[in-house]
Amino acid sequence: MKLATYKDGSRDGQLVVVSRDLATAHYATGIATRLQQVLDDWSFLSSQLQDLYDELNAGRARHAFPFDPAQCMAPLPRAYQWADGSAYLNHVELVRKARNAEVPQSFYEDPLMYQGGSDDFIGPCDDVVVPSEDFGIDFEAEIAVVTGDIPMGCTPEQALEGIRLIMIANDVSLRNLIPAELAKGFGFFQSKPATAFGPVAVTLDELGDAWDHGRLNLVLQSTWNGRKVGMCDAGPEMTFHFGQLIAHIGKTRNIRAGSIVGSGTVSNKGVERDGRMEWPKGYSCIAEKRCIETIQDGAPKTGFMKYGDTIRIEMKNRAGQSIFGAIDQKIAPPGPPIATV
CATH class of the missing domain: 3.90.850.10 (Fumarylacetoacetase-like, C-terminal domain)
Structure with missing residues (x-):
């Protein structure tokens, strides 16, 4: 899967899942808000993010939006x-x-x-x-x-x-x-x-x-x-x-x-x-x-x-x-x- 962090005015931004072709993204809210959270609990949270990633790639993610690299912080x-x-x-x-x-x-x-x-x-x-x-x-x-x-x-x-x-x-x-x-x-x-x-x-x-x-x-x-x-x-x-x-x-x-x-x-x-x-x-x-x-x-x-x-x-x-x-x-x-x- 592909993960990014969007700018939101805070130090740590908002975690988003990004499609394989880098065309669309989806906030990971409800699973994790920060990438560090996922790294701290990888075995539990990464599988949930993978499910969202699969939905995004299949075009079934309900709240997907166009991915904009200019809105990214470092991951x-x-x-x-x-x-x-x-x-x-x-x-x-x-x-x-x-x-x-x-x-x-x-x-x-x-x-x-x-x-x-x-x-x-x-x-x-x-x-x-x-x-x-x-x-x-x-x-x-x-x-x-x-x-x-x-x-x-x-x-x-x-x-x-x-x-x-x-x-x-x-x-x-x-x-x-x-x-x-x-x-x-x-x-x-x-x-x-x-x-x-x-x-x-x-x-x-x-x-x-x-x-x-x-x-x-x-x-x-x-x-x-x-x-x-x-x-x-x-x-x-x-x-x-x-x-x-x-x-x-x-x-x-x-x-x-x-x-x-x-x-x-x-x-x-x-x-x-x-x-x-x-x-x-x-x-x-x-x-x-x-x-x-x-x-x-x-x-x-x-x-x-x-x-x-x-x-x-x-x-x-x-x-x-x-x-x-x-x-x-x-x-x-x-x-x-x-x-x-």
Whole structure:
């Protein structure tokens, strides 16, 4: 099934069930009003939502209405945890190669991960508000999963059983703030502002055989200012699958229902043509494009995003139908301060 959260003026919005073709929706009132409620009582409430989903797809839901992604918050507007990995080691290899550095062997054995802010996600069509263009604004096209309760010490196989939903994400990065933060030795903070998620979160059965043991074997598309810049395969080159990422979190802590785990930037290896490396599938973040340019030509030439720039991120099934709806955002400066009493 497919679930979304509609804006209603509150922090957590209203849960809606969305049809498979993303054409219609129905409020889940009477079953649950918030997605977190469903995650907390999945075995009981998800079956009721599935019944409503079946009715909606069959055209029998009495109070269905046209689905509007612009009315969506993030499917889970705030979460108990947002942990983002770096599961595509090609991305790390490119960054390291661009500065003539080796990738430590440990990176291939133990996932990189940071813990981001989870109190203020933004919706798929909300502006990405950044205080200054000088911060080096970048999009990052990713996949993310939402978990149920998973115990500390879980194996990767056990972790896979705890995945409830899957989404797409724009994990915005402020590249020019990153070096100084990493130099402190304590990780990202100001350089990772609010993350956006696609309009709907979907259960794994919606993905069919494209979901393969913790990897999603479909193409993630990125379109920057109307130009398609990335058509990256999300499955084959994912070094650590989602079960491994979740087990990494669970080594020393319990993972509670409503935790979101990200894949990191989806990235594909280049190919050699006439003695020169090329990346025909493009890129899922500008930083990677700049690394590619440095490797090819000695220096980056693509700038970061400016106010008014747009980014669209979407994933389609093998029949060409959008699965999660599209993240479709504009970069914007802050508005006037909100008056307080």
